[in-house]
Amino acid sequence: MSNDCDNKSEQGVALITGASAGIGSATAHRLARAGYSVVLTGRRADRLESIAEDIQNAGGTARALAGDVTSDEDMIRAVGAAGELGEITALVANAGIIPIEPLEDSDLARWHRTVDTNLSGILRCVHAVLPTMFQQKRGDIVLLSSVAGRQTFPEASVYCATKAAINHFADCLRGDLAKRCAKDGGHLRVCVVQPGIVQTELFESIDHEPTREATKAYINALDEPLLPEDIAEIIAWVLQSPRHVSINDIVVRPTAMTR
Numbered sequence: 001m002s003n004d005c006d007n008k009s010e011q012g013v014a015l016i017t018g019a020s021a022g023i024g025s026a027t028a029h030r031l032a033r034a035g036y037s038v039v040l041t042g043r044r045a046d047r048l049e050s051i052a053e054d055i056q057n058a059g060g061t062a063r064a065l066a067g068d069v070t071s072d073e074d075m076i077r078a079v080g081a082a083g084e085l086g087e088i089t090a091l092v093a094n095a096g097i098i099p100i101e102p103l104e105d106s107d108l109a110r111w112h113r114t115v116d117t118n119l120s121g122i123l124r125c126v127h128a129v130l131p132t133m134f135q136q137k138r139g140d141i142v143l144l145s146s147v148a149g150r151q152t153f154p155e156a157s158v159y160c161a162t163k164a165a166i167n168h169f170a171d172c173l174r175g176d177l178a179k180r181c182a183k184d185g186g187h188l189r190v191c192v193v194q195p196g197i198v199q200t201e202l203f204e205s206i207d208h209e210p211t212r213e214a215t216k217a218y219i220n221a222l223d224e225p226l227l228p229e230d231i232a233e234i235i236a237w238v239l240q241s242p243r244h245v246s247i248n249d250i251v252v253r254p255t256a257m258t259r
């Protein structure tokens with residue numbers, strides 16, 4: 001199955017949250033190569049601008065729009081900006097943090113921030129994009145979860161809980177959208193992607209230094225972690241599958257990751 005397409009109006013617009021780094025940035029590059037016009041959001045405007053410029057220089061169409069997934073207004077604005085570029089055919093809700101720490105040092109504000117970013121952040125952008133996708137009767141929603149959504153990891157209860165909630169949300173949403181497609185026609189799909197360890201900056205968001213260093217040591221000891229480009233390739237494949245094919249759930253680990 002070929003993933004590349006030159007027809008930008010056919011591919012439409014992909015809105016990507018957390019596009020200033022890691023999986024989001026790699027996905028923006030990959031989807032631009034596949035012919036999508038990409039709208040990149042995240043908090044660091046300078047990074048977004050620079051990634052968008054790289055994409056434009058490579059012949060793609062990209063727009064950078066600073067925004068925080070913990071803000072309802074920012075997500076509504078991001079969807080509005082994406083809609084100005086064309087039909088929003090894909091939402092990649094990817095922004096996330098992993099501020100894990102031992103329970104003895106747990107900080108309630110950090111727990112709230114994790115839920116507000118990882119879970120409510122996804123709900124905000126999905127809620128903002130749904131009316132457009134209903135109207136178009138077409139659209140793909142890709143949610144970034146984790147293997148931590150299907151199994152627990154020590155001292156990571158809140159992170160794991162947000163990812164498990166995303167999995168349930170995705171499954172319900174998929175069924176509800178499918179019901180509408182069956183009744184009214186159209187192609188509204190949902191896929192949840194659950195990676196194991198990917199080599200990105202994510203672990204820098206661990207404030208608790210001993211935990212951060214131990215986590216980074218674990219990742220560095222992995223012979224070959226996944227790269228953000230590996231996940232971007234999978235997302236492109238999901239989006240480019242024939243419209244009657246709905247890939248619901250992908251679990252992907254580095255080959256040498258044992259659990």
Ligand SMILES: NC(=O)c1ccc[n+]([C@@H]2O[C@H](COP(=O)([O-])OP(=O)(O)OC[C@H]3O[C@@H](n4cnc5c(N)ncnc54)[C@H](OP(=O)(O)O)[C@@H]3O)[C@@H](O)[C@H]2O)c1
Pocket residue numbers: 017018019020021022023024041042043044045047067068069070094095096097098117144145146147194195196197198199200201202203228
């Ligand atoms: N790396 C892994 O091993 C791994 C494994 C499984 C799942 N995941 C999931 O994959 C997703 C992407 O992670 P990554 O590994 O690519 O991490 P990353 O390199 O740290 O990228 C995270 C992205 O999220 C954005 N972000 C964080 N808080 C935000 C907020 N409040 N508003 C808007 N954007 C925000 C960051 O941008 P700004 O800082 O500029 O806002 C950044 O672009 C996350 O949901 C993560 O849980 C990662």
